[in-house]
Amino acid sequence: MFARRLFSTSSSSLPPTIRQILASNTHSTPVQVNGWIKSIRKQAKVAFAVVTDGSSSQTLQAVFTKDALAEAKNLTNGACVRLNGTLAKSIGPGQDVELQVDKVECLGECTSEEYPIQKKSLNTDYLRDHCNFRARTDSIAAMLRLRSSTLRGLQQYFESQEFCYAHTPIITSNDSEGGGETFSVTPSAPATSSTAPAPHSDFFGRPAYLTVSSQLHLEALAASISRVYTISPCFRAERSQTSRHLSEFWMLEAEWAFTNSVEDVTRVVEGAVRSVMQAPSVDLQVLWKDMDPVRLEALRRAVESDVPWARITYTQAVEELQKHSSSFKVAAKWGDSLRSEHEQWLAERLIGGPVFVTDYPASMKPFYMRLNDDGKTVACFDLLVPHVGELAGGSLREERLELLKDALRKAGLREEEYAWYVELRKFGGAPHGGFGLGFERLIRWMSGIENVRECIAMPRWEGRMLL
């Protein structure tokens, strides 16, 4: 329709990145390199600097001699530089090429003693306190690039499965299925109308909350366009300080119509997670260097094997746990939640890999999960993985109008509050299901990073919101 003879997008005037320069692998050509000095060694007749621009985990060694050596005299760690020079075959170990510098331009000095990233190895708490600069460390930079490539991988998977990416609301009227632990949203400034000022909470005409899950909204869209997914921020005002909780986190959620079993839902989850691991990035290799070998081995086994991940029912899981009750502080009991020690044992000991635990008792799960024919369990799953615990959870959704109304009543929720959601079952309701997967937890599992706080650029938890 539109002509093909378009403005060429390659005409953007961005200079090549260090990743591109190294990938081009051309020697003896003049090149301009922009980046930051990671470290610099100065000798009498030569200086060596390691330069990065964050475009990949690969750095470039710059060699300063003659005039350039004098110009390099004042360069320090952290300085921002533009270097003109020639790429040449490197004689040093660990790199193919190096930059023989002709001209040095210091774009931004870094002479202060206060520069927070002076040393190579800095502890986690210190870096959390210097959140505005911690992406200058190898591991945080690698994590950020891993998030980007993982996001792309997940999107490619869902596109290949004909899903439509949907932006669901962040501000909602929905108070977390009655679960509490939500954030409220009000305008900072009061209304300035000349009539009596309305209370702040009335900006939207009703109380407003930050979303805890996009699921219900995605269900509405799946009732029209069949397959939808999103990677959305979610919020929980939890006052817990663990290695797997954040007040603001990102969740992959997908919902689709015309699915008939939990097995179907788990296959999509497994397909999505495996697909992002198919071609491990350089960044992952960098992060694996610090990974506990036992965890890395378990990760490899999980992803390399052709064998589909294990599926066991909650009831089977409880039976197994009871056979080994001496291993636990608290014995498992049918109808109770699985404790952390139980989940760990199931994934790490019983299965030795990822495991979908399915068909939990209805009483333990939210109202929207589809009741099984036994009348006491629901068609749902939790995906447990070694060393991380719960990575994803999902279910068939109750599409039968009367059963959904029953479930709302049993959960003590008012049907009027969920009128728009109940309506989805009245007017051409489809059998459907879906799941949610914690994005930071996936990054943690893939990379071996110890805490989800290092799996996001600028983490928020109770008492902590820098920047």
Added chain:
Amino acid sequence: MFARRLFSTSSSSLPPTIRQILASNTHSTPVQVNGWIKSIRKQAKVAFAVVTDGSSSQTLQAVFTKDALAEAKNLTNGACVRLNGTLAKSIGPGQDVELQVDKVECLGECTSEEYPIQKKSLNTDYLRDHCNFRARTDSIAAMLRLRSSTLRGLQQYFESQEFCYAHTPIITSNDSEGGGETFSVTPSAPATSSTAPAPHSDFFGRPAYLTVSSQLHLEALAASISRVYTISPCFRAERSQTSRHLSEFWMLEAEWAFTNSVEDVTRVVEGAVRSVMQAPSVDLQVLWKDMDPVRLEALRRAVESDVPWARITYTQAVEELQKHSSSFKVAAKWGDSLRSEHEQWLAERLIGGPVFVTDYPASMKPFYMRLNDDGKTVACFDLLVPHVGELAGGSLREERLELLKDALRKAGLREEEYAWYVELRKFGGAPHGGFGLGFERLIRWMSGIENVRECIAMPRWEGRMLL
């Protein structure tokens, strides 16, 4: 590293969509179709139904005869069905194939008179009130798919330019550069600690707001990994009711280091916007049917032409506006904001297409924009497009420490509040720039949709937050 012999992701058990079925274009093969009845005509010996599953704007005609005719008797508009049958060459106009139905399964009835999407043509306000079902209309479904493909297109462009996708914080300590009109965030439930309960606002130890822009956070990341972008929700508690404002909207924002002119920044914007228009989707064609021909013609010209979009300075723009002062209610004056009528005239009359207006007076713009050598304008731009107005805005950012501190002072902002941001200039600061582009405004411009409220699945504005 990992073995290639992976679990095949194609083993996901999702049935084919109608888009896939139509694209496969195979005749005489048995097929199962899942979807919703858009319309149905019943005659004595045959019935015809139009079936959609939202996977594309193409629908499938189903033909019921013999046994299937009896089974189709109770089908109504909006019913959810599973049809087994055979694809055959269609003799009717407007489609290549039709489904000759053998077996009908009604998955979800839609017999109620209350079904909101009974009629073909429904007005905009009515559909806003029935937000949970409005994606069953052709235009809203096409808009949702257009959002998804536009998102993908933008991401492909920025990946090709070596940008890293970053998730920036939604909850921030930053009160909109002092501009007000933000939302505050507090936990819904008070702290339950046994000591004296802290005020709600102290969940994070300081007041918390919803982000109005990811820019400052992206600048911090660009100071480490050079090129970053995001497509993030943003929030403004504006009490305005226009066709281009939402309380919750999505913004594409990009920041990158080592850029030296506003021209550089505008080239990236132009490249990104043009790239998503290179292959107009079927959905766009559907939406164009309702588009004002004058707008469509202007859009075509803007995108088909090889000629880069116009650039004029604010000062030139004011001169042009003053030459034609009789055309305006209020005359343009150097130092004043351009009014809506001025912006319209510039894009629609003076240029007749998109125009970057650059180098506005510093006094009109936020503190972070880079001061030009003239000492009174800043290195910035607004992108104005015909019929929509401002689509994007950006600038070089002030990287010179002392000038940034001056600008903060002049803006009446406290340096301590921005300490982490100012620091980015102290420790290896890079020359850098970036921009923000309203995602709903882009959708509106591309599609000709009248109001941004129809450019997002579930819009929020003052007094309106359904679902």
